[in-house]
Amino acid sequence: MGSAVSCEARLRGFSFNQAREFCCAESHQFCILSRDAASFLKEKFKGIHHGRKSAASSSKRVGACIVNQENKIVGIGYNGMPNGCDDDLLPWSRSADDRLDTKYPYVCHAELNAIMNKNSADVKGCTMYVALFPCNECAKLIIQAGLKEVIYLSDKYHDTPEMMASRRLLNMAGIQYRQFQPKRTQIVIDFNSINQAGMLNGAPH
Numbered sequence: 001m002g003s004a005v006s007c008e009a010r011l012r013g014f015s016f017n018q019a020r021e022f023c024c025a026e027s028h029q030f031c032i033l034s035r036d037a038a039s040f041l042k043e044k045f046k047g048i049h050h051g052r053k054s055a056a057s058s059s060k061r062v063g064a065c066i067v068n069q070e071n072k073i074v075g076i077g078y079n080g081m082p083n084g085c086d087d088d089l090l091p092w093s094r095s096a097d098d099r100l101d102t103k104y105p106y107v108c109h110a111e112l113n114a115i116m117n118k119n120s121a122d123v124k125g126c127t128m129y130v131a132l133f134p135c136n137e138c139a140k141l142i143i144q145a146g147l148k149e150v151i152y153l154s155d156k157y158h159d160t161p162e163m164m165a166s167r168r169l170l171n172m173a174g175i176q177y178r179q180f181q182p183k184r185t186q187i188v189i190d191f192n193s194i195n196q197a198g199m200l201n202g203a204p205h
Contacts, residue, residue, distance in 0.1 A: 061078050061079055061080070062078060062079045062109070062110045062130070062131045062132050063076070063077070063078040063079075063110050063130070063131055064076070064077050064078070064109075064110035064111045064113070064114040064128055064129065064130040064131070065114065065128070065129045065130075066114050066115070066118065066123050066126050066127070066128050066129075066147070067126060067127050067129070068120065068123075068125070068126050069125060069126070074118055074119055074120045074123060074126060075114040075115060075117050075118035075119065075120075075123060075126075076114055076117060077110045077111070077112065077113025077114030077115070077116070077117050078110045078113060079107055079108065079109050079110045079113070080107065080108060080113070081106055081107060081108065082106070082108055085106070090103070090106050091103055091106070092107075109134075109135065109137070109138050110130060110131070111128065111130060111134050111138035111141060111142060112138060112141055114128065114130075115141055115142075115145050122145070122146065123145050123146065123147055124145070124146030124147075124148075125146065125147075125148050126146075126147050126148065127147070127148065127149040127150075127151060128142065128147050128149070128150050128151070129151050129152075129180070130150065130151070130152050130153075131152070131153050131154060132152060132153070132154050132155075132156070132157070133150075133152045133154065133155040133157070133158070133163055133166070133177070134150060134152070134166055135157075135162045135163065135166055136162045136163070136165035136166040136169060137162075138166070139165070139166040139169045139170050140169065142170070142175065143169060143170070143173040143175060147175065148175060148176065149175065149176045149177065149178075150170070150175065150176070150177040150178075151177070151178055151179075151180050152177065152178075152179055152180065153179070153180050153182070155179060
């Protein structure tokens, strides 16, 4: 297991090339990347944005991160209910007798939210890092947004019709995609380090 990593996150103009690893913790109180502060793991520009498990259910949160040609973050998102729709009032179940009692008719995927949350005029030519291979609906958004590459961590739904359609669309649109192979599977988060005096690049933090 790797050494403890500080959770001091400075996203203003942050470049992946400025650090070997970057982590924002999953915590209700320590909100960095999103309202629920999804985990963000960084390893030599192989950024994979992990989502946290929902506190209300066993449904796993998935995260996505978009970086531009300068390797700077321009969009971050995680899967969740639409703005103004209370997560606690809508279902997060994966299965139910009535489909309206599952999360699927309501939830917005991480890819959609990352694109909508962009802090630039557009994301054309950018790269998206995402925990799960995008579904066919997200593939449409990725294509329309002009992204050039998708780097994903897991393709566990590879043989489903949605993923088969997604690959077909991405291939036709000429968008590259590849699976990221992490060098480590765990990272230790040291919350105490934020209270310790320290120096980074000669400046106090």
